[in-house]
Amino acid sequence: MSNRLNTPNDLRAFWMPFTANRQFKKEPRLFVGARDMHYTTHDGRQVLDGTAGLWCVNAGHCRPKITEAIREQAGELDYAPAFQLGHPKAFELANRLVDIAPEGMDHVLYTNSGSESVETALKVALAYHRAKGDGSRFRLIGRERGYHGVNFGGISVGGIVANRKMFGTLLTGVDHMPHTHFPDKNAFTRGEPEHGGDIASELQRIITLHDASTIAAVIVEPVAGSTGVLIPPKGYLQKLREICTQHGILLIFDEVITGFGRLGAPFAAQYFDVKPDIITTAKGLTNGVIPMGAVFVTSEIHDAFMNGPEHLIEFFHGYTYSGNPIACAAALGTLDTYREEGLLTRAAELASYWEDGLHSLKDCPNVIDIRNVGLIGAVELASIPGEPTKRAFSAFLKAYEKGLLIRTTGDIIALSPPLIIEKHHIDELFGTLREVLKSNI
Numbered sequence: 263m264s265n266r267l268n269t270p271n272d273l274r275a276f277w278m279p280f281t282a283n284r285q286f287k288k289e290p291r292l293f294v295g296a297r298d299m300h301y302t303t304h305d306g307r308q309v310l311d312g313t314a315g316l317w318c319v320n321a322g323h324c325r326p327k328i329t330e331a332i333r334e335q336a337g338e339l340d341y342a343p344a345f346q347l348g349h350p351k352a353f354e355l356a357n358r359l360v361d362i363a364p365e366g367m368d369h370v371l372y373t374n375s376g377s378e379s380v381e382t383a384l385k386v387a388l389a390y391h392r393a394k395g396d397g398s399r400f401r402l403i404g405r406e407r408g409y410h411g412v413n414f415g416g417i418s419v420g421g422i423v424a425n426r427k428m429f430g431t432l433l434t435g436v437d438h439m440p441h442t443h444f445p446d447k448n449a450f451t452r453g454e455p456e457h458g459g460d461i462a463s464e465l466q467r468i469i470t471l472h473d474a475s476t477i478a479a480v481i482v483e484p485v486a487g488s489t490g491v492l493i494p495p496k497g498y499l500q501k502l503r504e505i506c507t508q509h510g511i512l513l514i515f516d517e518v519i520t521g522f523g524r525l526g527a528p529f530a531a532q533y534f535d536v537k538p539d540i541i542t543t544a545k546g547l548t549n550g551v552i553p554m555g556a557v558f559v560t561s562e563i564h565d566a567f568m569n570g571p572e573h574l575i576e577f578f579h580g581y582t583y584s585g586n587p588i589a590c591a592a593a594l595g596t597l598d599t600y601r602e603e604g605l606l607t608r609a610a611e612l613a614s615y616w617e618d619g620l621h622s623l624k625d626c627p628n629v630i631d632i633r634n635v636g637l638i639g640a641v642e643l644a645s646i647p648g649e650p651t652k653r654a655f656s657a658f659l660k661a662y663e664k665g666l667l668i669r670t671t672g673d674i675i676a677l678s679p680p681l682i683i684e685k686h687h688i689d690e691l692f693g694t695l696r697e698v699l700k701s702n703i
């Protein structure tokens with residue numbers, strides 16, 4: 263417990279991300295340790311992790327294989343230049359990733375975050391068409407309520423107003439499909455909703471408006487996470503795929519949340535049996551331990567760049583830390599852990615127990631919808647009139663006091679525990695949440 267002594271005495275300098283800074287600094291919540299399913303707080307309490315950190319700690323905390331891989335790599339090769347040079351683990355990792363990816367996703371580019379994976383994917387899409395001599399395809403289509411990180415490309419194709427409105431004109435040539443959330447028809451659905459799949463045909467309307475020859479790519483999260491867990495209605499993703507194929511438009515799945523086992527298959531593309539052209543990932547790639555992302559592309563996309571004189575760089579893009587040796591070691595340790603413990607498919611085994619526990623909250627006060635897929639759940643609360651987000655934030659604070667970490671967005675509670683979760687943790691999680699929801703928030 264020596265960590266407990268390490269609490270800082272001045273919190274002013276750090277401007278915290280996506281945080282109510284003034285509230286936090288009056289009433290700080292610090293984690294000083296973590297193991298498996300739990301965090302340790304600065305005042306020595308155990309907190310059950312109901313969110314895998316930020317949807318990333320899929321194998322649970324401080325797992326020995328990952329920690330050891332990082333320790334060893336740091337003493338052996340700390341850094342290698344990422345441009346015009348390489349190191350073995352970057353190649354080994356790419357091969358291992360391709361092995362678990364949907365068939366045909368044969369090449370990997372590395373990044374350092376989900377946001378960078380999105381920027382990389384959008385740039386690959388634009389450059390791909392140009393490499394094929396189809397440079398008039400410059401438009402990118404996103405979706406209302408989509409979250410694709412915080413960089414300019416990502417907020418441009420994203421559809422969360424608070425993330426966009428402060429930042430000027432964003433990328434030009436972007437349009438948005440409608441979101442897929444129909445609470446009037448689908449509230450309290452277990453799994454994929456019955457209603458709303460045909461909203462995918464709105465993509466056809468957008469194509470008719472702009473002409474397919476101007477559109478490079480469509481990007482969606484297969485399950486929209488950060489906007490409050492919107493599960494795709496039945497047939498929706500299949501229809502998007504059909505329309506994109508028909509018009510030569512690339513389909514990008516942003517799997518930063520759904521990648522690495524969250525739904526019970528390695529990727530959502532496999533879970534829904536819909537194959538995109540590009541997949542973006544991060545988070546679970548290294549179990550959240552070291553910042554790293556990966557973008558998967560098909561051979562068709564990759565090969566379109568592989569022409570011209572061999573001494574020339576084929577794609578002018580990359581980061582100083584693309585495929586950083588320590589990040590690669592962490593990712594390899596993570597993939598070993600996933601494989602040895604069957605974690606990439608474990609969510610499928612637990613999904614119905616999880617679903618039952620989650621939907622048992624239906625009778626709690628102010629609950630207006632419950633949604634789930636794989637090991638993801640959401641409980642939507644009625645907003646306090648005139649004070650949107652306050653009820654869910656109170657639930658977050660109460661849950662934290664009671665030893666449970668949940669995540670909130672708007673008035674929605676989002677849950678996504680580490681994939682090592684056991685049934686007794688699930689019981690504890692929903693038991694605590696029930697107490698919180700009944701506690702006059």
Ligand SMILES: Cc1ncc(COP(=O)(O)O)c(C=O)c1O
Pocket residue numbers: 374375376377378380409410411412483487488516517518519544545
């Ligand atoms: C679907 C999706 N894309 C991109 C991102 C951005 O990832 P990062 O915060 O690592 O930049 C996130 C983060 O939650 C996400 O959920």
